[in-house]
Amino acid sequence: MKAYVFPGQGAQFVGMGKDLYDNNPAAKELFEKANEILGFRITDLMFTGTDEDLRQTKVTQPAIFLHSVILAKSLGSNFKPEMVAGHSLGEFSALVSAGALTFEDGLRLVYKRAMAMQKACEIEPSTMAAILGLEDEKVEQICQSIDEVVVPANYNSPGQLVISGSMKGIEIACEKMKEAGAKRALPLKVGGAFHSPLMEPARKELEEAIIATTVSKPICPIYQNATAQAVLDPEVIKKNLVAQLTAPVRWTQSVKNMVADGATFFTELGPGAVLQGLVKKIEKVEAESIQSL
Structure with missing residues (x-):
């Protein structure tokens, strides 16, 4: 079975999507429609x-979304997913590509999400750190032992977990992780504590927009970050999308569940090739990355 996966923030690069814009009239039309919707020339x-x-968060998130979704649409009849998943922001790309959200609604939600997250970051300085070489359970235990906001945020692959929290909480956690034997505890250059309780203001803001948006039944199951389970029900999709901002990205668990449900080949659509690398670390399956056509 063929699975398609869609990257999140951090995969962007200058020049992304230009081949599509220059060589595919239908793709160019969608990019121009996006410029119109956003009110500035993101292209x-x-x-x-x-x-x-x-x-800039207000640019990064819609840019990655546009690259991924327009790439999927450019595949035409060759795009036949039997299951999809997206990492954080990539979940919106997956939902549009699988027909659960329209292109326009998906882009508006992504932009609203980006602006809401930016605002939440400004309320309280916060950050994230990558922890390498420790078991997930150990990382969870250390986070729980700290009297500050610090939580697991991205279960990327076995032995690679990103934590999220207050500046002080992350500082304390990094020291404790190293003491516990982590190969690395690396603070990340990010604007805030994504996928943590500190994103609650953004979650509330986005919840209204998600509730007001029509979500259709997707053409195949989507494995959502908040639960790592296959979902087809539009109401459950909405609920999980709302939860996603403050819940961890359960990527390791999602990939394991997709493979258990029959996935044998993963194709990453969008900028970068991070997810195909993570997929191969999680399960012994084939994976590829497509960045342009």
């Missing part, structure tokens, strides 16, 4: 902007 920033331009 200029994607194709010829600077790394700094692309790092």
